[in-house]
Amino acid sequence: xxxxxxxxxxxxxxxxxxxxxxxxxxxxxxxxxxxxxxxxxxxxxxxxxxxxxxxxxxxxxxxxxxxxxxxxxxxxxxxxxxxxxxxxxxxxxxxxxxxxxxxxxxxxxxxxxxxxxxxxxxxxxxxxxxxxxxxxxxxxxxxxxxxxxxxxxxxxxxxxxxxxxxxxxxxxxxxxxxxxxxxxxxxxxxxxxxxxxxxxxxxxxxxxxxxxxxxxxxxxxxxxxxxxxxxxxxxxxxxxxxxxxxxxxxxxxxxxxxxxxxxxxxxxxxxxxxxxxxxxxxxxxxxxxxxxxxxxxxxxxxxxxxxxxxxxxxxx
Amino acid sequence: xxxxxxxxxxxxxxxxxxxxxxxxxxxxxxxxxxxxxxxxxxxxxxxxxxxxxxxxxxxxxxxxxxxxxxxxxxxxxxxxxxxxxxxxxxxxxxxxxxxxxxxxxxxxxxxxxxxxxxxxxxxxxxxxxxxxxxxxxxxxxxxxxxxxxxxxxxxxxxxxxxxxxxxxxxxxxxxxxxxxxxxxxxxxxxxxxxxxxxxxxxxxxxxxxxxxxxxxxxxxxxxxxxxxxxxxxxxxxxxxxxxxxxxxxxxxxxxxxxxxxxxxxxxxxxxxxxxxxxxxxxxxxxxxxxxxxxxxxxxxxxxxxxxxxxxxxxxxxxxxxxxxxxxxxxxxxxxxxxxxxxxxxxxxxxxxxxxxxxxxxxxxxxxxxxxxxxxxxxxxxxxxxxxxxxxxxxxxxxxxxxxxxxxxxxxxxxxxxxxxxxxxxxxxxxxxxxxxxxxxxxxxxxxxxxxxxxxxxxxxxxxxxxxxxxxxxxxxxxxxxxxxxxxxxxxxxxxxxxxxxxxxxxxxxxxxxxxxxxxxxxxxxxxxxxxxxxxxxxxxxxxxxxxxxxxxxxxxxxxxxxxxxxxxxxxxxxxxxxxx
Numbered sequence: 001x002x003x004x005x006x007x008x009x010x011x012x013x014x015x016x017x018x019x020x021x022x023x024x025x026x027x028x029x030x031x032x033x034x035x036x037x038x039x040x041x042x043x044x045x046x047x048x049x050x051x052x053x054x055x056x057x058x059x060x061x062x063x064x065x066x067x068x069x070x071x072x073x074x075x076x077x078x079x080x081x082x083x084x085x086x087x088x089x090x091x092x093x094x095x096x097x098x099x100x101x102x103x104x105x106x107x108x109x110x111x112x113x114x115x116x117x118x119x120x121x122x123x124x125x126x127x128x129x130x131x132x133x134x135x136x137x138x139x140x141x142x143x144x145x146x147x148x149x150x151x152x153x154x155x156x157x158x159x160x161x162x163x164x165x166x167x168x169x170x171x172x173x174x175x176x177x178x179x180x181x182x183x184x185x186x187x188x189x190x191x192x193x194x195x196x197x198x199x200x201x202x203x204x205x206x207x208x209x210x211x212x213x214x215x216x217x218x219x220x221x222x223x224x225x226x227x228x229x230x231x232x233x234x235x236x237x238x239x240x241x242x243x244x245x246x247x248x249x250x251x252x253x254x255x256x257x258x259x260x261x262x263x264x265x266x267x268x269x270x271x272x273x274x275x276x277x278x279x280x281x282x283x284x285x286x287x288x289x290x291x292x293x294x295x296x297x298x299x300x301x302x303x304x305x306x307x308x309x310x311x312x313x314x315x316x
Numbered sequence: 317x318x319x320x321x322x323x324x325x326x327x328x329x330x331x332x333x334x335x336x337x338x339x340x341x342x343x344x345x346x347x348x349x350x351x352x353x354x355x356x357x358x359x360x361x362x363x364x365x366x367x368x369x370x371x372x373x374x375x376x377x378x379x380x381x382x383x384x385x386x387x388x389x390x391x392x393x394x395x396x397x398x399x400x401x402x403x404x405x406x407x408x409x410x411x412x413x414x415x416x417x418x419x420x421x422x423x424x425x426x427x428x429x430x431x432x433x434x435x436x437x438x439x440x441x442x443x444x445x446x447x448x449x450x451x452x453x454x455x456x457x458x459x460x461x462x463x464x465x466x467x468x469x470x471x472x473x474x475x476x477x478x479x480x481x482x483x484x485x486x487x488x489x490x491x492x493x494x495x496x497x498x499x500x501x502x503x504x505x506x507x508x509x510x511x512x513x514x515x516x517x518x519x520x521x522x523x524x525x526x527x528x529x530x531x532x533x534x535x536x537x538x539x540x541x542x543x544x545x546x547x548x549x550x551x552x553x554x555x556x557x558x559x560x561x562x563x564x565x566x567x568x569x570x571x572x573x574x575x576x577x578x579x580x581x582x583x584x585x586x587x588x589x590x591x592x593x594x595x596x597x598x599x600x601x602x603x604x605x606x607x608x609x610x611x612x613x614x615x616x617x618x619x620x621x622x623x624x625x626x627x628x629x630x631x632x633x634x635x636x637x638x639x640x641x642x643x644x645x646x647x648x649x650x651x652x653x654x655x656x657x658x659x660x661x662x663x664x665x666x667x668x669x670x671x672x673x674x675x676x677x678x679x680x681x682x683x684x685x686x687x688x689x690x691x692x693x694x695x696x697x698x699x700x701x702x703x704x705x706x707x708x709x710x711x712x713x714x715x716x717x718x719x720x721x722x723x724x725x726x727x728x729x730x731x732x733x734x735x736x737x738x739x740x741x742x743x744x745x746x747x748x749x750x751x752x753x754x755x756x757x758x759x760x761x762x763x764x765x766x767x768x769x770x771x772x773x774x775x776x777x778x779x780x781x782x783x784x785x786x787x788x789x790x791x792x793x794x795x796x797x798x799x800x801x802x803x804x805x806x807x808x809x810x811x812x813x814x815x816x817x818x819x820x821x822x823x824x825x826x827x828x829x830x831x832x833x834x835x836x837x838x839x840x841x842x843x844x845x846x847x848x849x850x851x852x853x854x855x856x857x858x859x860x861x862x863x864x865x866x867x868x869x870x871x872x873x874x875x876x877x878x879x880x881x882x883x884x885x886x887x888x889x890x891x892x893x894x895x896x
Contacts, residue, residue: 032779036786049818052499085579086415086563092579151616158624166624167617168610169581264408264612264621266581274412274580274613279779 008300012293019292020074020285024067027281033059034083034279057083070285079289080282084274089286092271097290099169099267103259104252106183107191108245115195116241119202123237124229126207134199141196146255150189150262157185167264186263190255194248201244206237239309246302250295396597398879403895404606405878407629407888408618412580412611416566417559418547419495419504427631427887428583428609432478433547433568436469436488436523439539439885447654447709447803449885451539455483455548455569457521464530464840465513469523475592478566478573481552485517492525492546506811506818507537507544529838532845533805540804540885571602571891583609595892603880603894622647622873628895629874629888634752635695641873648876651697653869655800655886658701660689660756660865662794663822670734670741671791677860679730680743680792681720683767688722689759689866693752701867704856705802705809712806712836712849717857724767731768740768746784746793749775753794756865760794785821792863795821799867800886806849807837813856824861828852 035053054060058069073080079089087095122134158166170182209215210233218228256269264270268287275284407427415421418433436456442448453459456469475483492515495501496508511534513526527534537543553567566574571593572585586606595601610627612618615634621627623644633641633649641649664671664680671677686700702719706712728739745764747757757773764771776784785793801808810833811817815825829852836848856862870886877896882889 030779031783032777033783036782037779049501049505056500082579084414085412086560087579095579151620154617154620154624158626159620162624166620166626167612168621168626261613262617264581264610264614264617266578270613271580277778 005300005304008303012296015296016289016292019288020071021067023285023288024063024070024281027279027284028063030276030279032279034281035059037084037278070282079286082275082280082283084278084280084283089282092283093268093286093290096266096268096271098171099265100253100256100260100269102172102179102183103186103190103256103265103267104249106180106187107194107252108249109191110187111191111194111198111248112245115198116202119199120206120229120234122199122203123206123210124225131203134203138196138199141192141199144192146189146193146258147262149192150186150259153185153189154263167262169263169265169267183265186259186265189262190252190259193255194245194252197248198241198244201241202237205240206233209233209237212236235309239306242302242305242309246299249298253291253294399595399597399603400879400894400896401597401599401603402605404608405604405629405890405893405895406608406610406621406627407631407874407890408610408612408621408627409631410611410613410615410618411632413577413583415563416574416577416583417562418549418568419491419498420500420563426609427890428566428585428607429541429547430570430884430887430889431572431585431607431609431891432566432570432574433549434570435539435545435547436471437535437539438545439536441883441885449536449654451535455488459535461535465527467525467527467534468518469525471521471523472592473521475569476590477548477550477553477569478588479550479553481550483548483569484520485523486520487551488523488546488548489515489517490551491548495544495546504544504546507808508546510810511537511544530840531807531837532840532842533807533837536805537808540800540808541887542798542801543804543808572604572607575606580611582611585609591891593891601891603892604890607890619873622875625875628878629872631872631888633871633873635693635697635868635871637873638695638697638871641871646876647873648878648881650872650874650881650883651869652871652883652886653799653867654803655798655870656867657870658705658797658799658864658867659693659698659752660684660760660794661701661704661797661862662792663820663824663862664792664860665788665790665822666824666859666861667788668791670736670743673734674859675730675734676736676741678718678720679727679734680764680769681718681860681863682723682726682730683764683769684720684760684863684865685722685763686865688763689756693756693759694866694868697871698866698868701864703853704862704864705797705799705812706806706853707799707802710802710806711842711845712851712853714850714853717850717854718860719857720860720863722763722767727767727769740770742770742772743791744772744774746774746776746781746790748778748781748795750778753796757794760865788823793821794863797864800870804885807833809833810837813852822862824859826855826859826861829855 033054035050035057058066070080077090081088082092085092118134118137122131125131154166157164164181164185168182170178172179210229215228215233218232219225253269256267257273258269259265260267260270261273268291271283272287272291274280275287409427411423411426413421413426413428414423418429421429434455436454437451437459438454439449440452442450455472455475457472458470459467461467469488471483471485471488477483492508492512495504496512498505511527511531513528516524516526518524538545548569549562550567554562557565564577569592571588571591573588574583575586576584578584584606585608587602587604589600591600591602593601595603612621612630615632615637618627618630619633619637619640622630623646638649641647664677666672666677671680686702690698690700703713731739731741743764745757745760747753754775757775761771761773781793784790801811812819814820814830814833815827832848832852832855836845836852839845839848872888874881874888879894879896881893882891
């Protein structure tokens with residue numbers, strides 16, 4: 001197990017390197033440059049100011065030199081300074097990461113507390129009214145785009161009812177309840193698709209497990225149905241569900257771009273979008289590295305969870 | 317964390333809501349798709365006279381004008397008993413700060429700048445209906461122009477920066493020269509370089525600015541954020557902490573002190589207890605305890621914020637939301653036609669075919685259905701706009717110059733004269749892929765095509781558009797113009813019309829226009845100014861280098877809890893605002 005963990009962690013190094021090369025190449029291929037974005041429309045035609053700004057940002061050097069300079073600094077923990085906001089990239093990431101982590105965690109929590117019980121009920125009462133309602137909710141959850149659901153939530157709970165703030169983020173340090181108030185609508189908007197997907201996966205997986213011979217044996221031994229489901233079926237049914245949830249983490253990060261914009265949350269997703277539009281290369285590289293790292297980490301955790309859920313799984 | 321003391325009571329309890337949730341889902345969804353909007357647009361704006369710098373002419377007949385019912389006037393001095401101190405205002409805008417250093421900010425009208433910093437002078441709105449402003453002292457006690465090429469400011473005494481250091485003439489001199497000479501200087505640099513020869517601190521409270529030429533528009537441009545207004549930064553803070561620090565922290569003399577900048581989210585400011593102005597109650601301004609300036613990219617989200625009470629003000633409302641704001645009894649709509657946007661303001665590539673022929677450019681101008689555009693896309697506040705950056709009341713404006721009303725027959729005739737036998741051509745129009753450019757671009761594509769100029773619309777991401785236009789790789793392109801500069805003083809248009817100027821995106825060049833613009837900006841004789849600018853404007857119109865379509869006012873919405881709300885030329889000012 002230790003060797004497996006070490007090997008997986010070592011994989012991170014080439015993956016990070018490749019991610020950095022790819023993101024550097026892609027940003028350089030994009031039309032437009034940050035010097036122009038920085039100068040704005042009014043100063044855009046001032047060739048002297050433009051040249052000075054390019055030199056100031058180091059954009060007048062060849063791309064490989066720019067990359068080598070960046071990589072050298074990054075290896076020493078210096079990811080550079082944002083062209084757009086003048087904060088260091090590390091400071092910028094430190095400020096935004098908690099927002100996205102809180103958003104993602106609450107969204108995932110919301111998804112799991114809804115999806116698992118509803119999925120279990122749907123599987124144990126197939127073709128019942130509850131199953132039909134669960135199916136409709138799941139299809140609706142997949143079909144409704146995050147931005148639309150976000151706007152609906154804002155209109156109902158903020159504009160009409162005044163129960164929740166329509167946008168903005170309150171950090172946990174200001175109080176758990178205040179923070180939750182600011183994050184609950186974005187988390188529901190972000191987590192609904194994951195809820196739907198997970199719900200369907202739980203239902204399908206549990207239905208399959210409930211047909212297995214060991215479950216029949218358990219019933220034959222005279223165990224009550226709730227005990228059969230709870231003690232014998234659910235744990236095994238969750239193995240493919242864990243895979244799906246692991247894969248959904250990347251989706252949550254992607255969805256955060258939209259949701260953070262709709263709810264004006266200063267998180268990683270919005271930072272990525274703003275950095276792209278402004279060609280803020282140093283910040284964009286930092287954001288992508290962190291997001292890539294997070295996805296890799298969650299995939300690793302998913303693999304490790306397999307071993308916990310199914311002791312037959314061993315990592316050589 | 318900021319609190320919103322004005323948040324209304326819950327109109328519905330959670331229990332009531334849950335009880336009715338099931339039956340209300342579909343109507344709510346329908347409602348969400350379109351916020352409360354009247355079936356018909358608000359009545360079209362009416363004309364209003366413009367009061368301009370000396371020498372300017374007639375009242376407008378077609379330029380953007382305030383909608384009468386919706387325009388609030390700057391509040392009169394309040395009765396002391398009515399004033400309520402305390403509370404915090406949250407204002408939002410869809411633009412964020414790149415820097416808090418006034419010399420390096422690329423968006424000088426950011427509202428927080430006005431709250432944290434002062435300049436020597438500022439604009440004061442005299443009458444919104446006549447677009448009348450006067451320049452009044454701010455950090456200056458008074459100012460005078462002893463000769464046409466110098467301005468002398470007497471400075472207020474005893475003013476301190478937020479770090480406790482003194483403001484005096486030496487600090488003012490340092491700030492002006494720093495903005496003029498900074499290698500990374502932004503908006504103000506070129507204008508200061510063109511205007512200011514030298515700055516002399518005569519004594520601690522007297523400052524003399526020597527001008528390079530006679531500059532009749534100097535004082536108005538010095539009060540104008542997009543002109544060369546210099547906001548005063550603490551030199552002590554700069555020397556102590558360095559420039560990088562000053563980009564992330566603001567140390568000015570304004571009514572609010574900088575507290576925190578959460579990048580891409582908000583700038584939090586708190587009351588400056590040592591502010592130098594007193595309120596109507598005899599105590600120091602400001603009345604508020606603090607102001608938060610939020611960055612909200614999506615205009616729908618921003619509008620929902622102010623409708624729900626999460627924020628109290630939102631700047632730069634899209635015209636499509638005017639009806640929704642006007643229908644909300646909790647909101648006031650503040651219209652600033654003098655700072656209005658000229659949507660569909662663009663230019664032709666006069667260096668290559670087909671627009672290297674003036675007849676083709678004129679034909680394209682005749683093919684713009686401005687009346688139809690205003691009717692379809694003006695949402696009750698937009699008006700047809702015929703005059704590139706110029707308008708009635710602005711020096712040099714003359715309705716005898718070519719106007720180019722919509723005339724398809726004239727289009728065909730001009731194209732045939734230019735050698736296109738069938739009276740049609742095919743062109744590309746490059747726009748930035750965002751609203752309202754996209755919608756207006758589609759309207760124009762239809763308008764031009766119907767008149768015989770078959771138009772292919774090319775929508776590009778903003779920086780890609782800049783790349784291609786800069787490289788002269790376009791036939792026609794459009795951006796957004798702004799009326800504000802010419803309303804302040806037409807000499808500000810040097811940046812848009814002179815050869816090689818930064819704002820001249822279409823890169824046309826006419827030496828005669830340059831000559832007349834220079835003449836107009838360097839004499840105090842109003843008759844000469846009028847003649848010079850009229851000549852420049854006549855050439856621009858005759859040559860049809862640029863085109864226009866629709867003008868709309870700059871719009872801000874705020875909740876009615878905000879009392880005594882004032883505006884600078886185009887930005888909200890919170891120094892004397894209080895919350896009801």
